[in-house]
Amino acid sequence: MNDKLIDAWNKMQEKLESWLDSIVVNLPNILIAILVFIAALIASKYISKIARKILDKSRLQPSMKNLISKFISITVVILGLFLILGILNLDKALNTILAGAGVAGLAVGLALQGALANTYSGIILSYIKHIKFGDWIKTNDYEGEVIDIDLRAVTIKQVDNNLVYIPNKLVVDNPIKNYSTTAQSRVILECGVGYESDLRFVKNLTIETIVNNFKAVENKEDVLFLWREFGDSSINYELRFWINSTSALEVAKAQSETMMLIKEVYDENDINIPFPIRTLDFPDNFSLIKDNNEN
Structure with missing residues (x-):
């Protein structure tokens, strides 16, 4: 039993001595590898900044610019690691890593098809105008x-x-x-007036109201007023004009303002905006007065 322990101890000493010898022999390579790693980190930082400055001149989205600059930084560090493996004579380990990365990449690609589709789509969205x-x-x-x-x-x-x-x-x-691809947005509003109304007067009054209250509308020709139909309780029209805005919220505000302006000017000129009316037709012998003789 003692012989076995002594033999194991001797083998362990021999292994440690061989490791120490290897460290001493490869000490210059280790120091060079450390210097290369530090240089790779510093280079990745400066190259990333240079890449960001170049990307700032492009029309890419800011998030995509950050992503590309970070990817370039990581690529520089990875190249530095490959160079370190070569300095330390770990070429076989490098081949093993590359082979494993290929298999792992295939498995990950199959498992993350949805995520990769979103990534590819994100790149497309960053490029389109x-x-x-x-x-x-x-x-x-x-x-x-x-x-x-x-x-x-x-x-x-x-x-x-x-x-x-x-x-x-x-x-x-x-x-x-x-809504932001053009400098202007169109306001579209539908309304109706009573059948007793003077349609030409209503049209001219409505157009004048728009011209006088919206700066983007310079003359009457900029306003499109179309009578659309004889409705159940009103004669309906459609009003269209442009405003200087690229926001749907501003369009909604303009619609709201237009409704208030039209209601005010119609009230001043006794123009009726009717609401739906239902007429009930009762038989001649129908009575709402309950007969006292009924129980």
């Missing part, structure tokens, strides 16, 4: 201001100040209505 920070958009039945675009989702702030996170894939695959 039809959607950017600050735009007011409507997509997937949600409407609001774009405040962020990353590799996972588009974040929009709704009118009620709530945030909605829409996966990038859904934004790319579905229609997008962007």
Whole structure:
């Protein structure tokens, strides 16, 4: 038993001595590897800053600029690690790592198909010009201001100040209505007046009201007034004009202001905006007075 313990102790000493010899022999390579690692960290930092300055001149989204600069920084560090493995004569370990990374990458790709689809869609959204920070958009039945675009989702702030996170894939695959792509937005309002009204007077009065209260409307030709139908209780029209705004919220405010202006000017000129009326036709022998003889 003692011989076995002594033999094990001797083998352990021999192993430790061989490790120590290896460390001493490879000490210059270890020092060089440490210096290379420090240099890689410093280089990644400065290269990332240079890349960010170059990207700032592009039209990419800010979140995508940060992502690309970080990716470049990580790439520099990884290249430094590969160089360190070569300095330390760990080429076999490097081949093993690369082979394992290939298999692991395939497995991860299959498991994260949805996430990768959102990532790819996020890159597309960062390049296209039809959607950017600050735009007011409507997509997937949600409407609001774009405040962020990353590799996972588009974040929009709704009118009620709530945030909605829409996966990038859904934004790319579905229609997008962007209210901010043009310098102007059209206000559309529907209304109706009573059958006793002078239609030409109503039209001229309504157009003059719009021209006098909205700066973007310079003359009567800028206002489109169309009589649409003889309704059940009113003659209905549609009013259209442009305002200098790229926000759906401003359009809604303009619609609200238009409704107040039209109601005020119609009241001043005794123009009736009727509401639906239902007429009840009673038989001639119908009486609302209850007969006292009835129980």
